[in-house]
Amino acid sequence: MSNESIISSPFLEESSCAAKLHPLIAQRRTRRAFSSRRVESETLRSLLEAARWAPSSMNEQPWSFIVATHRKPTEFERLLQCLLEFNIRWARHAPVLMLAIAKTNFTVSGESNRHAFYDVGQAMAALTYQAIASGLSVCQMAGFDVQKARSVFSIPAGHEPVVAAAIGYPDDPSVLPEKLQQKELAPRRRNPIEEFVFQNKWGQPADWSQ
Numbered sequence: 001m002s003n004e005s006i007i008s009s010p011f012l013e014e015s016s017c018a019a020k021l022h023p024l025i026a027q028r029r030t031r032r033a034f035s036s037r038r039v040e041s042e043t044l045r046s047l048l049e050a051a052r053w054a055p056s057s058m059n060e061q062p063w064s065f066i067v068a069t070h071r072k073p074t075e076f077e078r079l080l081q082c083l084l085e086f087n088i089r090w091a092r093h094a095p096v097l098m099l100a101i102a103k104t105n106f107t108v109s110g111e112s113n114r115h116a117f118y119d120v121g122q123a124m125a126a127l128t129y130q131a132i133a134s135g136l137s138v139c140q141m142a143g144f145d146v147q148k149a150r151s152v153f154s155i156p157a158g159h160e161p162v163v164a165a166a167i168g169y170p171d172d173p174s175v176l177p178e179k180l181q182q183k184e185l186a187p188r189r190r191n192p193i194e195e196f197v198f199q200n201k202w203g204q205p206a207d208w209s210q
Contacts, residue, residue: 024129024132024133025129028129028132030140030183031137031139031170032090032139032166032176032184033090033093033170033172033173033174033176033180033184034090034094034095034166034168034170035095035168035169035170036070037095037168037169038070038071038095039069039167039168039169043134043136044069044096044167046130046134047127047130047131047134047136047167048065048067048127049130050127050129050130051123051124051126051127051130052123053126054125055119055122056115056119056122057113057115057116057119060107060116060119061119062102062103062104062116062119062120063100063101063102063103063119063123064100064101064103064159065098065100065101066079066101066153067096067098068080068096068097068098070096076097078152079098079099079149079152079164080092080097081152082099082144082145082148082152082164083141083143083144083145083164084143084144086143087141087143087164087166089177090176090177090180091141091166093168093171093175094139094167095167095168096167096168097164097166097167098164098165098166098167099144099149099153099161099163099164099165100124100161100162100163101120101155101159101160101161101162102159102162103116103158103159104116104158104159104160105158116160117160117162120162120163121162124138124140124163124165128140136167136168136170138166138167139166139167140163140164140165141163141164141165143164144164146160146161149161149164173185194206
């Protein structure tokens, strides 16, 4: 489906979805096969603009991003080497790597911001859906060395690396090793709504969710 048809078609019902969803949500999945096609600066900027407008507690906007592209190989390699070996093997082919970082204290009061990671997650979600609307794919990774990233990029105290991400245009899964091909092509699985939406008390499914 082209970008134009995704944007113009208001809703898409997929067999794996229990309700009608916007196609940007229905079609999102983790992909590790990336084309070598360059992500233009204007497109990349639009992803970060989407993150910029994400909601946050007290409008703190506690997110920062370190971005590296194939256009600057030395910078790209520095970020790549912060990933765990399993992720390095496929992420090296993505044209863009990113590290999202949370500021863990409120600017004005200095008090701990327990919502900082949550807010960075919201910024990453906004970025991800803007990427999908642009024909891109985003694979987020918990598998990176936090302390190495902190040292390599001189991340100051009070700021915590949260997640790494590979971004680019998707490629055919056949470019991946066999085990990763299987992950790429496997059906998506999600828990039923009644398993995590409760009413009245913990563990009691909402009567409207079944």
